[in-house]
Every structure is written in structure tokens, then in C-alpha cells.
Amino acid sequence: MVHPDDIELKLRQIIAKVTKEKTDNVTNNDDLRNTLGFDSLTALRILAKVEKEFGLRFPNKELSNLKSIQDLINAIQVNKEKNT
Amino acid sequence: MIIGLIAMSGVRVRTQELAELGVTLPGFVNRGEVIASLPSLGLLTVAALTHKDVEVEYIEIDQLPKDKSELQKFDLVGISSFTARINAAYKLADMYRELGIPVVLGGIHVSLMPEEAQNHADSIVLYGAEGAWPKLIEDFKKGQMKPKYEGLKSDVFSPENYVVPRFDFLKGRSYNRITIQTSRGCPHSCEFCAASLRITSKFQQKPVELVVNEIEKALEYTEHSFFEFADDNTFVNKKWGKDFLKGITPLNINWFTETDMSVADDDELLDLMAKSGCRQILIGFESPSADGLQGMNPNDWKLKRHKSYIESINKIQSKGVSVNGCFIVGLDNDTPETFNQIKQFADEAKLIEIQITVYTPFPGTPLYHRLKSENRLLQDENWDRCTLFDVNFKPKNMSLEQLEDGIKWLFKNLYNEDEFLKRKRYYMECIKNIDLF
Numbered sequence: 001m002v003h004p005d006d007i008e009l010k011l012r013q014i015i016a017k018v019t020k021e022k023t024d025n026v027t028n029n030d031d032l033r034n035t036l037g038f039d040s041l042t043a044l045r046i047l048a049k050v051e052k053e054f055g056l057r058f059p060n061k062e063l064s065n066l067k068s069i070q071d072l073i074n075a076i077q078v079n080k081e082k083n084t
Numbered sequence: 085m086i087i088g089l090i091a092m093s094g095v096r097v098r099t100q101e102l103a104e105l106g107v108t109l110p111g112f113v114n115r116g117e118v119i120a121s122l123p124s125l126g127l128l129t130v131a132a133l134t135h136k137d138v139e140v141e142y143i144e145i146d147q148l149p150k151d152k153s154e155l156q157k158f159d160l161v162g163i164s165s166f167t168a169r170i171n172a173a174y175k176l177a178d179m180y181r182e183l184g185i186p187v188v189l190g191g192i193h194v195s196l197m198p199e200e201a202q203n204h205a206d207s208i209v210l211y212g213a214e215g216a217w218p219k220l221i222e223d224f225k226k227g228q229m230k231p232k233y234e235g236l237k238s239d240v241f242s243p244e245n246y247v248v249p250r251f252d253f254l255k256g257r258s259y260n261r262i263t264i265q266t267s268r269g270c271p272h273s274c275e276f277c278a279a280s281l282r283i284t285s286k287f288q289q290k291p292v293e294l295v296v297n298e299i300e301k302a303l304e305y306t307e308h309s310f311f312e313f314a315d316d317n318t319f320v321n322k323k324w325g326k327d328f329l330k331g332i333t334p335l336n337i338n339w340f341t342e343t344d345m346s347v348a349d350d351d352e353l354l355d356l357m358a359k360s361g362c363r364q365i366l367i368g369f370e371s372p373s374a375d376g377l378q379g380m381n382p383n384d385w386k387l388k389r390h391k392s393y394i395e396s397i398n399k400i401q402s403k404g405v406s407v408n409g410c411f412i413v414g415l416d417n418d419t420p421e422t423f424n425q426i427k428q429f430a431d432e433a434k435l436i437e438i439q440i441t442v443y444t445p446f447p448g449t450p451l452y453h454r455l456k457s458e459n460r461l462l463q464d465e466n467w468d469r470c471t472l473f474d475v476n477f478k479p480k481n482m483s484l485e486q487l488e489d490g491i492k493w494l495f496k497n498l499y500n501e502d503e504f505l506k507r508k509r510y511y512m513e514c515i516k517n518i519d520l521f
Binding site: 017018020037041045061 | 260307338364506511512
């Protein structure tokens, strides 16, 4: 199982690359869209790159619930287990 | 001296059932009864045209104070509105005039229906505010304001006429998109279109360096960097388009605009769009069938493009640029089968966003004059129904009831959770296949 700290580090790299914003001031529980101020399509771009980087697929119905880094860490852990 | 500039933002759909279904214009905002609330770029420009010795306040109609003494603080009030909210604008103008405060009305509807507007205003401004507003203010100061001023119909972006809109008024306000204009007009001259070409003499394009400067200025006053280019058709000129995209790429913004499907012909342009932060383009496909496009514009430009619709959509979306496909229902060749055809087309083309609007006879358009001459307007001059979602004409090849039922069917079948999720998933799959970095 991948350690949550490693997942977080990778997620922050992905978010920074997609949004071109630094994530230093974003806590794991912050709503990413509100904190970084991006649009719904950018949110989907992040999810697409997370799925690709981690080699998984979130259920469609979960997509709207993935709002913070912590949400993503939890969903990656659950879906990684499902996919293995 | 203090001037209040009041923006009539948002459109409220009249048909209750449609409002409950959640209609929307270009859809980055949540669906709701107020559609796509954006700052009034026209009034921000009017503010910039006002000499510095005059104090200006910019107010969104929803933030207008209820207290009468607050309302009375202005020496002059300017109101800009489009057709769907013109009656609310007239009511507001009448109220200010009853309070003894002179009112100036402007905007596209006023330019097209000047005599009607003059019943509610001390003065009106026709066409662009450039060339009219500074003179109006000078006359007002002298107590000699005239009942009508005609602004420029051309050369609005030339150095002697151009001003940077007052983006400082955006500070502290929660708009989800900031508007920037790069051009006025569109060469396609579609019969139904009430675009700015109706109030300009020719297509006008802003020099790239002015657009870049405006975006930089706007970024000084807003936390969010999502822009909407408030154009009728941004990429008419591909050479200008490429220079423009190269100019905005270093600004790290995300953006949306309206254009036509000819962008799909040019790989370099598409790559530059994706690289410069284009999240979505709205394209007016208007009809899924060639029959529906017959006679839509003088040279049948859209009809000639019909065969390549799906190929063009696929090409654009493969670059990570989502397409908001716009269809008009109630066209003269539409039948009760058309609604299902639109749904089928949207599925086949895998459009990431779809906009359905009703054939709407806006004042001043060839469509309005034709429907009026054919005695097909349900209520002439019922501007409240010019929302793009409420029907105000007799359809040709179906009954009114069939049209209204078809619209509701389309909304239910295009705008539901399963469809949203399907479109979101398809966008994600497109993004996975491109290198964003």
C-alpha cells in the first residue's frame, strides 16, 4: 500500500502542474476550487491526471465529491485496493 | 458630481418549468434561475470614458440599495440593459425620474428601439458609448444634455477613441468570469443574430497589445483568472488569432469564447488555443440536419460546413478544448423529430457541453421583421420573453405545444445527472490522452 504522504506529495505536484498555482498554502482539507479559484473543467483535468498517474479510475458518481487533497488521498487508497 | 451606472445582469426564464429544470447559458456556473451573471463590460467602458473630475459608482441591479436616500445621492444615472431585461430597466429609470434624478439609457436594445427607450429616459446613447458619453457629460454639466447621442459605429478601437474599461470596479466582487472584448461583430450575418454587428458598421478587431494590457489590468483586481472573451466570433481572422494566443499564453489564464467551426481547420491555431488556457469554445451548430441550416445566413456558410460537424468537434476536443455545441430549436424546417435528432447528434459527437436555445425574434433582426411580416409573432414587443428559452412565435412545421414540449423533453434528457457524469467522464478521457505539461 502506498503511504499517504507519498500520495499527497504526488497530488500536490499534479495540482500545481495543472493549475499553474503553488499549493504551499493549501491544507489537505481545503476545498481546492475555492482556495485556488479554478473552474469545473480544470477540476476535471486534475482528476484525469490523478487517474492516469495512479493507474486507477474513480467511479463517475464519486467525481463531484472529490474536493480536497484529503478526499483524493482517501479515494486513491480505496480505488487502488479495488483495482488490485 | 456623482454618476450611478447600473447594470441589469442575469436573465430570468419566464417559463416556470424550464426554470425548475435549470437552464443555462455557457455553463461553467451552476444551473439556476439567474443565468451567467457577468459584469457589464459596456458600463465599465462608460465609466472609463467619464472624465476623472466626475465620481462614478458601478452597481449591479441586485445590489441596488433599498434606502431611498441612498438612491437619491446620484446627480445622473446611467442604465444599460439587453432586451430580456429592458422592461425592468425602464421601471428602474421611471423610478429614478420620479425621484427627480435624470436618467440616460444605453445598450443594444436602446440602439435598436430608440423611440421606445426615449419614453423612459432624459437622454439615450445609441451604438457604442465611444464618441457619445464624454460629450453627454460635458453637456450635462452645462445643463444642456440632449435627448439623444449617437456613438461610434466604427473605429472604436483606434487610439483617439479607445479606453481601458474600469476593471478596478471588479475588486471585491464575486464574478466567476471576467469579460474582455477583443472584437465587435461577426461576418456570418445569421438571420436570428442580435449580435453587435447590428450596432456597428463593420467587423472591428482590437489590436493584440490592447487585449493583453486589459487582461493584465483586470488581473490586478480579481482573485480568479477565468476570462470570457465577450465577442460574437473571436477567431474570424486566423492570423490575428494566432498573434493574440501567443500574446496571452504567458498570462496563465483560463478562458472561454464563442467562435465558429473553422478553427478546426487550423492545427496551429488549435494547439495555441489549448496551450493558452482555452477551456471551452461555444460554437453555434444551430441544427443537426442540413435542412435546418437552409438559408440561415446569406452564403449558407453553416450549411456548407454541416458534413464536417462531427469531425470538427472530435478534432477540437482531442486537443483538450471542450466544445459547447449550441442548437436552436423552432427553426422553420424543424419538426417534432428534431428534438430527438439533437439528442442523437450530441451523443454521437460526444459534446462536452450542449446549449439549447429557442429561435428568438430579437428586435432589429431580419428574423424579427420576417416573422412579423408573416404574422407569426405571438406577442409583438413582449421583450420579457427574449430570454432565448421562452417561445414567442408560431413555429412553421409543428404546433406551439409540440415545440414547448420538445424543449422540455430535451432539457430533461440532456441536463440530468447521468448525462452530466457521462460528459465529465468523456472530457477526462480526452485530457488523459494529451500532454498538459
